[in-house]
Amino acid sequence: MSYAKLFDASRCTACRGCQKACKTWNQDPAEKTSNRGTYQNPPDLSAQTRTVVKFKEQEGGENGIIWTFFKDSCRHCIEPACKMIADGVDDKAVVVTDTGAVVYNERTAKVEGMNCGYNIPKQEKEGAPYFKCTLCFERITNGLQPACVTACATGALNFGKREDIINLAKKRVEQIKGRYPEAHIASDYAEVNYIQVLHYKDEMFEMAADIDKQRKIKTASRRDLLNPKKAAGMLSKLLS
Ligand code: SF4
Numbered sequence: 001m002s003y004a005k006l007f008d009a010s011r012c013t014a015c016r017g018c019q020k021a022c023k024t025w026n027q028d029p030a031e032k033t034s035n036r037g038t039y040q041n042p043p044d045l046s047a048q049t050r051t052v053v054k055f056k057e058q059e060g061g062e063n064g065i066i067w068t069f070f071k072d073s074c075r076h077c078i079e080p081a082c083k084m085i086a087d088g089v090d091d092k093a094v095v096v097t098d099t100g101a102v103v104y105n106e107r108t109a110k111v112e113g114m115n116c117g118y119n120i121p122k123q124e125k126e127g128a129p130y131f132k133c134t135l136c137f138e139r140i141t142n143g144l145q146p147a148c149v150t151a152c153a154t155g156a157l158n159f160g161k162r163e164d165i166i167n168l169a170k171k172r173v174e175q176i177k178g179r180y181p182e183a184h185i186a187s188d189y190a191e192v193n194y195i196q197v198l199h200y201k202d203e204m205f206e207m208a209a210d211i212d213k214q215r216k217i218k219t220a221s222r223r224d225l226l227n228p229k230k231a232a233g234m235l236s237k238l239l240s
């Protein structure tokens with residue numbers, strides 16, 4: 001059964017409980033960071049941080065400033081660009097599971113220069129393991145919710161059957177339209193298992209993900225499937 005996770009930006013208070021729960025569950029260490037004049041901390045995803053709450057100020061709204069938050073992590077793509085790259089080296093290095101979770105393993109480290117249009121996979125150094133959100137594969141296959149969802153007190157995160165999550169996302173958009181007329185579901189929703197309800201048009205976080213690049217990789221790799229080594233090299237270049 002395919003599952004999905006929902007992030008509803010209109011309900012996120014940026015408490016970062018999800019970020020902390022993710023680290024605790026995965027036993028990922030804390031990172032040494034510095035004050036960069038923002039609450040966003042650590043600055044981005046890394047080999048120690050599989051999900052990060054991003055902060056952004058934009059012009060607009062009643063008071064001239066809109067503050068938005070976004071929980072960034074792997075989108076668990078239905079046809080993942082990272083897998084297309086990895087398949088050029090080892091077709092078992094990235095596994096798309098029946099649950100919808102895209103899972104890495106010990107073979108993934110052998111793939112050089114792996115990336116995607118969402119800029120997700122991270123490694124400490126070349127040859128080291130790649131880290132990213134697992135969709136809490138061990139939890140969801142044992143009847144539990146992902147740790148980040150369990151920690152979210154506001155209902156900004158939900159997890160369930162993919163079709164239920166899409167219906168919930170549509171319902172949420174209808175519920176918040178009165179307050180946020182530009183509310184919408186992020187445009188990549190048909191291609192991922194991390195569905196986002198965004199409350200402003202062109203919300204910067206949607207823009208930050210290079211969805212077009214992600215699509216380009218898929219088209220290119222399909223064309224070159226007969227020569228996977230060539231495809232891997234070409235796709236890495238496309239992503240750099
Ligand atoms: S726990 Fe929920 S409300 Fe808090 S930052 Fe994460 S998604 Fe937002």
Ligand code: SF4
Binds near residue numbers: 075076083115118
């Ligand atoms: S978001 Fe990136 S790392 Fe995650 S499954 Fe999609 S292509 Fe792979």
Ligand code: SF4
Binds near residue numbers: 135
């Ligand atoms: S699903 Fe699990 S691994 Fe992914 S961000 Fe949530 S807690 Fe972290």
